[in-house]
Amino acid sequence: MKGIQQRKAEHIRVSLDEDVASAYDYWNDVKLVHDALPEIDLDEVDTSTVLFGKKLACPLMVTAITGGHPDAEIINRNLAEACANLRIGLGVGSQRPALEKGSRKSYEVIKEFDVPLKVGNIGAPQLIPQRKKRAFGISDARKAIDMIDADLLAIHLNFLQEIAQPEGDTKAKGCYDGIRALSRELPILIKETGAGISRQVAARLKGIGIRGLDVAGAGGTSFSKVEGRRAAMLGDRRCERIADTFAEWGIPAPVSVMWADVGLPIIASGGIENGLQAAKGIAVGADCAGLARAVLREAMESREAVEKKLSLIVEELRIAMFLTGSRNVRELGNAQRIITGTTREWAMLEKEI
Numbered sequence: 001m002k003g004i005q006q007r008k009a010e011h012i013r014v015s016l017d018e019d020v021a022s023a024y025d026y027w028n029d030v031k032l033v034h035d036a037l038p039e040i041d042l043d044e045v046d047t048s049t050v051l052f053g054k055k056l057a058c059p060l061m062v063t064a065i066t067g068g069h070p071d072a073e074i075i076n077r078n079l080a081e082a083c084a085n086l087r088i089g090l091g092v093g094s095q096r097p098a099l100e101k102g103s104r105k106s107y108e109v110i111k112e113f114d115v116p117l118k119v120g121n122i123g124a125p126q127l128i129p130q131r132k133k134r135a136f137g138i139s140d141a142r143k144a145i146d147m148i149d150a151d152l153l154a155i156h157l158n159f160l161q162e163i164a165q166p167e168g169d170t171k172a173k174g175c176y177d178g179i180r181a182l183s184r185e186l187p188i189l190i191k192e193t194g195a196g197i198s199r200q201v202a203a204r205l206k207g208i209g210i211r212g213l214d215v216a217g218a219g220g221t222s223f224s225k226v227e228g229r230r231a232a233m234l235g236d237r238r239c240e241r242i243a244d245t246f247a248e249w250g251i252p253a254p255v256s257v258m259w260a261d262v263g264l265p266i267i268a269s270g271g272i273e274n275g276l277q278a279a280k281g282i283a284v285g286a287d288c289a290g291l292a293r294a295v296l297r298e299a300m301e302s303r304e305a306v307e308k309k310l311s312l313i314v315e316e317l318r319i320a321m322f323l324t325g326s327r328n329v330r331e332l333g334n335a336q337r338i339i340t341g342t343t344r345e346w347a348m349l350e351k352e353i
Ligand SMILES: Cc1cc2nc3c(=O)[nH]c(=O)nc-3n(C[C@H](O)[C@H](O)[C@H](O)COP(=O)(O)O)c2cc1C
Pocket: 011, 012, 015, 063, 064, 065, 066, 092, 093, 094, 121, 154, 155, 156, 191, 192, 193, 194, 216, 219, 220, 221, 269, 270, 271, 272, 290, 291, 292, 293, 294, 296
């Protein structure tokens, strides 16, 4: 195993073994107001929703994690079976290894299960030529979609990660046009990978016909930290230092949800580990919550472990709905919430500019 496949396997290892979480929990700055007299039974709360035309039992999805290396097949199998059983959405990790090296099996495996919303994945940096590598075009994007019968193709924005990678793709000029070209023909979701999306970027993307946004804001997995640990393992002091400098970079996840609200479906993600945080994501304006690292250890273990963890998150989400008197996801979106601390300062900033 070498090159990109090796790198993908190292991301999993580092994410499991090292502390790669952001130092600040921005979701803790969001408080939901308690309803002491909800006038609805807990088991009457309706958590179901429709996202991108697909019926989900709960506004939750597992966002892109992996594919293309030996451990990836079992991870994606366990995730897919659990998501199918719980009726929640699932994204696969970057399909670049399959498009470049032909290692498709670890992605295709999710087709064996009836996952209600499947999301493919390629990177924005791959939409333009980087060093000696050719750019991915429409036929590559179609291949990625067909590989898993995807309902949407996520294009990830990950320049924070690329700057901290010894082998990073740091050309960004032309990515916007690349996204525009794909959005004309295919259902495209734009996702960040831990640094969030601003209102300006969201508005520019809406204008070219993307279908939705997964904000992946700061506060959860820090890809700068992931790459920093890898750089340290490889003895690359320069990248280790850069990764450390930018370890906490990014727009706080709850703020990014509020800012990216430009009239498209939004997935709140970045640091979501429990159902209360997922509920907060909906309350600040998202249509669905997304999580990745919170289920990674379980995904390595078994379908049962993933299902147990996700079921608990769904139960907590239901409880948060009950305690805010929200009978359904739409009402949760209107639940009273308070923004405090650093997150409040960020949220205020935009009103001034
Ligand atoms: C091990 C690992 C691998 C990831 N690989 C990808 C990827 O290939 N493509 C992508 O768009 N996002 C990828 N992500 C980012 C996640 O989808 C998510 O946006 C980010 O981790 C923030 O969510 P979290 O705080 O719940 O982990 C990866 C995350 C982890 C932990």
